[in-house]
Amino acid sequence: MYKNLKTKALIIVAVILACAYSIIGLPKSKDELVANFQKNIRLGLDLRGGSHLVLQVQVQDAFKADADQSIDRLKEEMTKQGIAFSSVERNDPGFDNADSIEITVKGVPIEKTGQFRTIASDYLASYTLNSINSTDYRLTIKPTEALAVRRNTVIAAINTIEKRINGLGLAESTVRQRGRSDGEAEILVEMPGVDDPARIKQILQTAAMLEITAVQGGPFSTPEQAMTQNNGVLPLNTKLAKQIPRGQGDIEGWYIVSRTPVVTGRDLRNARAGRDEMSRPATDFTLSQEGGRKFGRYTEQNIGQRLAILLDGQIRSVATIQSRIEDSGQISNIGSEQESADLALVLRAGSLPASVVYLEERTVGPSLGADSIRQGLVAGIAGLIGVVAIMLVYYKKSGVNATIALILNALVLIGILAWFEAVLTLPGIAGVILTIGMAVDSNVLIFERIREELRGGKSIPAAIEAGFDRAFLTIIDTHVTTIVSCAFLFIFGNSAVKGFAVSLVIGLVANVFTAVFVSRAIFEWELNRNPRMQELSI
Template sequence: MKRHLRFKFFLILAVVLICIYGVIGLPTSKAQLVTNWRKNIHLGLDLRGGSYLVVQVQQQDAFNAQAGVLTDRLKELLQKQNVTYSEAYVDEAKSLQDAMKAAIVVKGVPATQAGTFRGIVSDNLSQWILTPLNATDYRLTLRPSDALKTWQDVLTDTKNTLDRKINALGLSEATVQQRREDRDSELLVQLPDVDDPARIKQILQTTAKLELYDVKGGPYATREEALAQNGGVLPIGTKLIGTADINGKSGGIYLVSSTPVVRGPDIRDARAQQGQLPGRWDTGFVLSQDAARRFSTYTGSHIGQRLAILLDNKVLEAPVINGQISDSGVIEGAATQQEAADLALNLKAGSLPAGLVYEQEETVGPSLGADSIRDGFFAGIAGVLAVIVAMLIYYKRSGINATLALVLNALILIACLSYFDAVLTLPGIAGIILTIGMAVDSNVLIFERIREELRAGKAIVPAVDAGFSKAFLTIIDTHITTIVSCAILFLFGSGPVKGFAVTLVIGLAANVFTAVFVSKVIFDWELSGPKPVRALSI
């Protein structure tokens, strides 16, 4: 065997071994082989069964919250600079479509202080556009470029938080992905092997924003009472927060500091624990080292005062600080162990930057997935066998060449799906079947070219070389055209269409290697024997 042919043979062998390893690894038993196969080949929900959720991120919540934080900051800055105003509030966005229109409105700024007011906004809120409404009133809106960045940041943060929640639930193969790019607000959540996602939906939808605030006053029955008790204007650095409804009743309103003592990201760990009362469960949490240091200093200097525990911007309780607390705390009131455990999971995963609304939900039963796998498998096997028989009948021994290339093509395709962690769906199986057809078409082009060269009177070796060289450009042309079409499908298609496009592109790339390179090596090996080949079986 010539040196260059030996090198090509070992290259093909290396590709085969790498592909086999990617699909089944290095099993030591039949059971491990099956386990490795299932681990490496990821089946989609339509084949495996599970739940499919489409959630819409309520971006207006994040934009309104951002405007609220900056409004409090602006109030503090104005009061420090002795700039008077009658009121400052957030003109909230009421819908997702108007999310970027959330604005800060400041009224009653004297004309004599307009310059100072503009300077404060310019120096501290540079991302916001200041628009005068009249001589004394102003409106601040987020710059379009910063609004777009905030939009994408909220979507990314939401996706990452959902990923952490799903991982904490032990759903390692579940996926969260953005449905489309740009200003889309929808995320696709796929939960394999989950046929009743009610609890998971509740956990994913829970914002779980935990904060601890210094209580400055209250509880008050109404907002008006709170304002009246403080001379009609809230003190600098404070805000009003309502309590969570318990059994349909509200516990009133508290005046708290604008800046929390502890935020959600400060939590290092959380877990459910037995409550002090029989049958009750609490959620204990542990703070990070830096937060624990701050919390210890705060509680040590505020003994006898109240600390408000807020969950999702509602006061759960406002206990009195009886002593210095170092790095932990307890949230009471869970009715069941599961409720306490779910709250702990949400606290560890982090709070959502915006609320979620479920737009769509579909559940595919495991039996339907198994039926799809069986039907798709039998359809694929039947198609491959029919193609192999036809190639053997029509091209005789050269049909074996085409069959080997076809099998290697399929092996490379499946291995690539494994290495890329791609998900195989029914449209993906359709892409595999189409790849088989195009692989056979490439072999037909080459074999017919070889036949033409032989009929023209050429010797076998030159005829084979000419057949491959002349068919090569045609094969490349058809494959590039199809890959361009697949790229368009991938860019503008939905999930199943993208799966079809990815599978087909991988198959086409593998086909160029097997049809042009592998088939040629097999012919060269057959023709390089010690005895000259008098007739080519084709």
């Protein structure tokens, strides 16, 4: 009677097997089955336990760094073209007014005004030049450029933090922006299974700005001594840098180093933990091909000169160039093997474009997550038993049909979550429980429509066909409406609300398959077994 019944049965079996495989794989033992289930069903931080961090990117650091680079370019070009000036300085904005960064140039000769304006236009195109008086000028960053700096800084910070967390093996962690990049500049980090985030916080907060630069003078015991020996003025394009003491007996020293490094962290290809010539912890690094060429040319031309390795503005080591060095180096003066490994990790991940501060830290214990899972399961099972009991009492044998569809709905929902590696959270469990109600609602619509057709005098096969056909559009209408609502929840909600929306949408899609396709196939199978059925238990 129903020629395509075998095809429908094959489709249903295929879906069941695919979902079962995505949940438990192909286990060879009970232990492997449990392990596969725990691996494939990824639990969120609120269920598994872990750490929740909110970081704020100090975007003013990026604005200041951009202004400092612009000042260096401006000074260099003005000196080349013989344009005198008394000072070139920037202001020091905070987080709230970071985009008010401005550069003030004083003492430009009136006869050099045209040349100065040309230099400012060519080399500081992201700034707007305004005259204060005939010899002084102020450059302010353009609003569009300021917005781009904010956005790019937050995006770069997210990418760097994500690389560092993945390097620690925390693949299930979540790193995403919270709020607007042009406003709060906040990053949310969720790390399931991490209950002591102290080390991770230190790794995430490390800027890891690596510079290998030429030493122009030193060591000096104090910055004042360095200034005194240079007549109170540092040589052009240099800066003072402090060296970290190597041991308990050492005292800190100061060096004059070039502002323009020979190579930076951007030229790194790899970094790994190692040991120095005294078997103390160190970090070995390898340069990229281009970085190696630059480093090789410089060291070949400057044998006998000194180089300093700076990390986050502080000198870790100073060495004299003995021969040409191409593609490798070592950072010494590191406290422990763990610090050496962590430094290698952050160097591989790249430097942060700006410093970060922690606004919020929350830890969920594993026992609290287990309690949430247990309570969620109790709620789901209680709801399922209640719904099944009512369906069996009210719809009799057809209630069995609805129960099978309900169980398959749950299997398909969990299977899809596992297949797409989605994370199940406590709000996600709420979405699963709500799906149970939505699934039963679809069955009720279909069954009541079949009852109406039977009361209208139609035969059982005709009543079933009409019941499914006429209820289908209503089911689609209600599901589409709910899915649109979930889309808004996903777009504008936080991570918890998104988990609820995702699980509900997947449940609704699964419900269309189970309530319409599977339920209809069960009715057709029953009619195929008993073509002369006189009464439908509904």
